[in-house]
Amino acid sequence: MTNTDSLKPAERGFVEFWRAADGHVLNGRDPGLAAARRSAIERFAEVGLPPEKSEAWKYTNIRRLVEAWAGTDPVAEGPDPGPVDGLFLVPGDAWRVVMVNGRFDEARSALAGLPSGVTVASIAEGASSRPEVFARSFGATRPEGADGFVALNTAFAQSGLFVHVPRGTQLGRPIEILFLSGSERRGFVQPRVLFVADEGSSARIVENWRSFGEGAVFTNAVSEFLVARDAAVDHVRIVDEHASSVHVHYLQARQLGSSTFSTVSFVFGGGTVRSDAYLLPDAEHCETHLNGFYFARGSAQVDNHTLVDHARPNCESNELYKGILDGQATGVFNGKVLVRQDAQKTNAYQSNKSVVLSETARMFSKPELEIYADDVKCSHGATTGRLDDDAFFYLRARGIPPAKARLLLLQAFSGDVFETVRDEALRERLLARLEALLYA
Amino acid sequence: MSTTGTDFLQQVADSDYKYGFVTDIDADTAPKGLTEDTVRLISSKRNEPDWMLEWRLKAFRHFQSLQASDAYPGWAHLRYEIPDFQDISYYSAPNRKPKYESIDEVDPKLIDTFNRLGIPLHEQKLLAGVAVDVVMDSVSVATTFKEELARHGVIFCSFGEAIERHPDLVRRYMGSVVPYTDNFYAALNSAVFSDGSFCYIPAGVRCPMELSTYFRINEAGTGQFERTLIIAEEGSYVSYLEGCTAPKRDENQLHAAVVEIYAHKSAEVKYSTVQNWYPGDADGRGGVFNFVTKRGLCAGDDAKISWTQLETGSAVTWKYPSVILKGDRSVGEFYSVAFTKGRQQADTGTKMIHLGRDTRSTIISKGISAGRSQNAYRGLVRVNKGAENARNFSQCDSMLLGDRCGAHTFPYLEINNPTAQVEHEATTSKVGEDQIFYCQQRGISEQDAIKLIVNGFCKEILAKLPMEFAVEAQKLLAIELEGSVG
Secondary structure, three states, X not given: OOOHHHOOHHHHHHHHHHHHHOOOOOOOOOHHHXXXXXXXXXXXXXXXXXXXXXXXXXXXXXXXXXXXXOOOOOOOOOOOXXXXXXXXXXXXXXXXXXXXXXXXXXXXXXXXXXXXXXXXXXXXXXXXXXXXXXXXXXXOOOOOOOOHHHHHHXXXXXXXXXXXXXXXXXXXXXXXXXXXXXXXXXXXXXXXXXXXXXXXXXXXXXXXXXXXXXXXXXXXXXXXXXXXXXXXXXXXXXXXXXXXXXXXXXXXXXXXXXXXXXXXXXXXXXXEEEEEEEEEEOOOOOEEEEEEEEEEOOOOXXXXXXXXXXXXXXXXXXXXXXXXXXXXXXXXXXXXXXXXXXXXXXXXXXXXXXXXXXXXXXXXXXXXEEEOOOOOXXXXXXXXXXXOHHHHHHHHHOOOOHHHHHXXXXXXXXHHHHHOOOOHHHHHHHHHHHHHHHHO | OHHHHHHHHHHHHOHXXXXXXOOOOOOOEOOOOOOHHHHHHHHHHOXXXXXXXXXXXXXXXXXXXXXXXOOOOOOOOOOOOOOOOOOOOOOEOOOOOOOEOOHHHOOXXXXXXXXXXXXXXXHHHHXXXXXXXXXOOHHHHHHHHHHHHHHOOOEEEXXXXXXXXXXXXHHXXXXXXXXXXXXXXXXXXXXXXXXXXEEEEOOOOEOOOOHHHHHHHHOOOOOOOEEEEEEEOOOOEEEEEEEOOOOEOOOOOEEOOEEEXXXXXXXXXXXXXXXXXXXXXXXXXXXXXEXXXXXXXXXXXXXXXXXXXXXXXXXXXXXXXXXXXXXXXXXXXXXXXXXXXXXXXXXXXXXXXXOOOOOEEEEEEEEEEEOOOEEEEEEEEEEOOOOOOOEEXXXXXXXXXXXXXXXEEEEEEEEOOOOOEEEEEEXXXXXXXXXXXXXXXXXXXXXXXXXXXXXXXXXXXXXXXXXXXXXXXXXXXXXXXXXXXX
């Protein structure tokens, strides 16, 4: 293992902490998991945190933020979150999972009636109860050249969540995972999710990220999705955390033949929310939907980074990100569609639209296409602007008060992202949350 | 007539002697390597004043500090070996000895290309490096041009001559748009630039001709570290064309040019480039590295700068002609066609920096990739806080001719003002089979059909070029397309 002397202080802190714990006290004694942790910390020591001004982190100085958490326990357990019932977003029938600071809280979860063969457990438990599934899935979505955060998460992730839907199983109800992050002072948490949908299965997953407690929390989370042949996974992610929080999230999905993966993220609150989505349709005839909505105000920063890596022919992807920026907020969108040489007959679309409401808000957009195959249809677009004065005037002329007119226009602007949420009751909850934010 | 003609051409060819450049017989070429002494040598060989040497040295020290801190610009979507800056000779006295005695000695393939481009015979000779013995109308044309320009007060000369004769203008404007600290290659160019062009249009003057026309006759041996400075005073207008449609062989692998345009209130500058340097052999060996910094400053209100480029040559192109829209209501435009084939790599685009109120910019970029080439558009649109009501429209279309090439788009949009309206669109596709089929049905061969379709794809850009170049540019594209499709 590399000598820690050559590392910068931010990296050294993590590596030394890991060594002190020697890896083995973390997350059980599964030898495969232990080996993965060991190589992950070595990789982290080698790659480190993103350097300042690196292209992928051009507008978010993440190193400075990590340094602000120096000396804190990198897998803090934190205080008890208290009652959680009011925090769930999916109304009615749903299986509920509660994760407190990255740890599976079985007592607070409600999983009665899961179809037989479906596993919902901590990662260590999953590794021992489903060793075959775990061995072929854990870390199998790692994209080339990923920066150090994923390795850091792999090295430290405590407990985590393992969900396995076996072949041909259709989950009739959504699974809502409530991620609670909190601490008394400063906390650093590293939640990890491994989701495996086997051949011909289908599932709906809702990730609901919330804060509790007074302290500022740095979250470094990884969610891995393996979607096998003919499987369909529908994923919704909502981040609504405290303004003092820093949230770094990696969504990594790998799809096999004729599968469908849909993901939509909503960022309603948080200090710095950085989301990286790496989607790899890794066989023919995959369908990929990647959507997002972000609202930021105050001094919040929302940074969305996406890569759709078309490696195989005959796949289709759609990407739409929309955002509203107010106050002194900063929005960043960096989306890339990569079409590799063999990925002929790819159809890929990407779009990013932002509305800037205040004089001081900023938006940085970088929609990229990188294309190495010729028989493809790819396009992308980006727009940034303020609300249309004419449309506003039209509504005002019909007696609609300014605040209401503004709300209507913003709802109309963001509507198509909300439409991608299939669960109507959940969509209503999300629209209500947007209204509360905009009317505030 | 023919005698005077020969004399004149000789004069044109030797013009740098006339302006006082010394050719030391003992040391025509500086030894390879780059040190402070090299910079001093270049400056003294060119009889430059002290202030010029000082400026070069400052740039050189900055370049050294960049090298020491490993600040080589590696962000572009390009793969090449970083040039060894100590393995380059930074000064060689202008060589005016013709390579050939007669046009018959020139490679017939080259002559064929010239003919197909429609380049007149005397220009062919100049371009191929043939000793010129018969000169026709071009002489009188060149002379007339000179007189005409002088009558309007337009200064158009080599950079060296400008340093000697118009030091105040050079000192005031050089580095004001592209400071030597701007980037790695701008620092290198500022330290060792060989020569280049200087152009000054006085207030209210509409330059009576496309400076391109003049340039084509006079352009020879501009060297690998070219520097161009164009100053347009209030209310003036100039159209300037650099480069040539004709293929140009050059043994210098590294070209690092700097172009600065300074547009005062209500001035308009239209700058067009046709670049067709040696792209290297079929495996990508040799070939020119074209690392250029081009930037215009709309310093005054209502100024306008427009860049049009046709890039077909060079092994590696790294070039972002930019406009800083400082004056209120100023306008920036960028129209580009980049065609790559073989193993060529291009990373090119523009930057539009909106500072003033009601500024507008338009970006239209067409990339065509064939063979095993990589063609990337990289562009920045930045709207700063004070830039009320800025407007930008960008469109980047790519066309792929083959399944081994790449087309990439990297647009950056940085918006710091809510009144901005910024739009970006891009598409990537291949030549439509139905389009080819349509043409073939009407008796047009597949190859001609592709030429037609590609020309149609680029038409709106080529139409922006000065007229005679637009015609040649179309032919050039057609020739480039041959052998890269089908």
